[in-house]
Amino acid sequence: MLTSQDIDLLLSVYGERSIPRFVVSATLATELSSTIRVARWISISSKNAQAITARSGSWGQGFSGITQFIDEFSRNTIDCANRISHTSRQLSQSAVTLIARRAMTEKLHRVKCAHPDNEYVMQMEQKYQDEVMRLETNNERSFLQLRKLIEEIRDCTRALNSIVATCRIEASRAGPFQQALFVIAADIEAAARKIDERIKVGRKIIDLLGRSANSQV
Amino acid sequence: MLTQTLLECKTHRWIICGRDPEKPEKILDTNQYLVRTDTRMVILDPGGIELFSSMLACALKHAPIHEITDLFASHQDPDIISSLGLWDQALPKARLHAPWLWEGFIRHFGMHHIEYVPIPDEGGEINLGSVSLQIIPAHYLHSSGNHHIYDPELKILMSGDVGAALEPGQPPLFVEDFNAHIKNMEYFHKRWMPSNMAKNDWIKRVRQLDIEYLAPQHGRIFKGDDVKRFLDWFEKLDVGLGVQASYRN
Ligand SMILES: [Fe+2]
Ligand SMILES: [Fe+2]
Numbered sequence: 001m002l003t004s005q006d007i008d009l010l011l012s013v014y015g016e017r018s019i020p021r022f023v024v025s026a027t028l029a030t031e032l033s034s035t036i037r038v039a040r041w042i043s044i045s046s047k048n049a050q051a052i053t054a055r056s057g058s059w060g061q062g063f064s065g066i067t068q069f070i071d072e073f074s075r076n077t078i079d080c081a082n083r084i085s086h087t088s089r090q091l092s093q094s095a096v097t098l099i100a101r102r103a104m105t106e107k108l109h110r111v112k113c114a115h116p117d118n119e120y121v122m123q124m125e126q127k128y129q130d131e132v133m134r135l136e137t138n139n140e141r142s143f144l145q146l147r148k149l150i151e152e153i154r155d156c157t158r159a160l161n162s163i164v165a166t167c168r169i170e171a172s173r174a175g176p177f178q179q180a181l182f183v184i185a186a187d188i189e190a191a192a193r194k195i196d197e198r199i200k201v202g203r204k205i206i207d208l209l210g211r212s213a214n215s216q217v
Numbered sequence: 218m219l220t221q222t223l224l225e226c227k228t229h230r231w232i233i234c235g236r237d238p239e240k241p242e243k244i245l246d247t248n249q250y251l252v253r254t255d256t257r258m259v260i261l262d263p264g265g266i267e268l269f270s271s272m273l274a275c276a277l278k279h280a281p282i283h284e285i286t287d288l289f290a291s292h293q294d295p296d297i298i299s300s301l302g303l304w305d306q307a308l309p310k311a312r313l314h315a316p317w318l319w320e321g322f323i324r325h326f327g328m329h330h331i332e333y334v335p336i337p338d339e340g341g342e343i344n345l346g347s348v349s350l351q352i353i354p355a356h357y358l359h360s361s362g363n364h365h366i367y368d369p370e371l372k373i374l375m376s377g378d379v380g381a382a383l384e385p386g387q388p389p390l391f392v393e394d395f396n397a398h399i400k401n402m403e404y405f406h407k408r409w410m411p412s413n414m415a416k417n418d419w420i421k422r423v424r425q426l427d428i429e430y431l432a433p434q435h436g437r438i439f440k441g442d443d444v445k446r447f448l449d450w451f452e453k454l455d456v457g458l459g460v461q462a463s464y465r466n
Contacts, residue, residue, distance in 0.1 A: 002281055005280055008282065010281070010282070010309075013283045013309040014309045017309070018331070020306050020307055022303075022307070023282050023307050026270075026273050026274050026277050027277055027281070027282065029274060030274070030277045030278055033278075089270075089274060092270055092273070092274065093270040096303060099303070099306070188412065
């Protein structure tokens with residue numbers, strides 16, 4: 001898993017070269033997939049808490065109320081992270097295809113300059129130019145979509161964090177079940193912090209993706 | 218693309234990437250191997266251009282892009298290294314270890330940033346800092362300039378096209394029944410391997426190594442006693458079938 005410093009390092013290791021878009025988007029897909037694992041863990045923990053509160057009668061009522069919200073927000077986080085991973089993987093593939101189409105367009109252009117009357121070469125060049133434009137438009141759309149999704153997932157984790165903060169308070173009111181619920185509350189808190197860190201890294205990668213938008217690769 | 222750790226120790230681990238469900242149907246399935254240390258990673262036989270996106274995603278699961286510092290190409294075939302032009306753009310700083318014989322040929326795949334480290338005919342080593350991998354000569358098996366990678370610590374021999382099997386679908390990672398597996402690899406070895414002399418020379422060299430896993434570039438991995446079974450079987454096999462095949466019609 002990358003840290004914020006790793007992302008800064010990435011910028012420097014390429015030196016004069018720009019970081020290829022297909023690398024940045026594939027990196028984003030990898031980073032966000034670890035969020036899915038952590039969010040699943042939260043979902044499981046909240047289910048464990050539900051099982052405890054079901055046995056605890058009135059003692060666990062407070063905690064029971066919040067587990068439903070935790071479960072819901074962790075499911076939303078998983079869904080959002082899945083969509084980010086899928087879109088960024090697609091963008092990475094499409095950015096690789098774009099490289100090949102651009103290279104072909106460039107070669108056809110050279111052939112056209114050498115044989116300006118050749119109708120077939122002209123048509124081919126046009127075909128490839130159209131394809132390059134289509135891919136550029138699609139990739140831009142994917143980038144905007146990713147930017148939107150990362151804000152969505154951030155809102156989701158913010159909500160999750162604020163609910164998680166109340167876990168300990170509710171656990172402290174659970175009498176004989178207090179200890180078991182404390183353990184779960186600590187687990188959920190730690191996991192939510194991990195997600196928070198991932199989202200921060202994810203936002204940095206999106207920034208990087210924005211910067212690589214107009215580069216050749 | 219499927220990815221799984223094969224073996225690991227304190228300093229490093231071996232990972233296989235392959236059985237790609239997104240692979241175009243008519244493309245031969247390949248195994249790519251990663252050797253990951255604390256701070257570096259080498260990709261052994263990184264694969265063809267069509268597989269690049271899946272392979273990049275797979276590699277990034279195990280190391281960030283700047284820690285992929287080395288590539289190894291056992292020989293010049295497109296299923297081994299035609300993705301080079303894209304790795305060349307992807308990696309900020311990397312070396313390609315490949316047979317000296319093929320440098321002028323491999324550069325046709327496009328290489329402007331990666332450093333070509335020519336492997337001499339007698340082999341050598343890939344130094345990854347805390348880990349050193351041995352380069353074992355395997356000329357004419359099947360390519361005229363060809364090497365395998367041996368890890369003396371984890372006892373893995375990455376054997377390129379030797380031990381390869383052509384099986385449809387998604388076969389398991391390991392050979393489960395050696396005798397049943399022969400039919401999947403017999404024609405491949407008879408037809409793709411050109412020289413009995415080269416084959417026997419390689420077997421003699423490899424028998425001196427302590428091998429737990431023999432990991433080919435296509436098909437299943439041989440484990441434990443199946444490694445010896447494979448060497449015995451290969452020793453008896455008459456290769457170079459193409460010479461007779463050219464007179465059949
Ligand atoms: Fe080959
Ligand atoms: Fe091969």
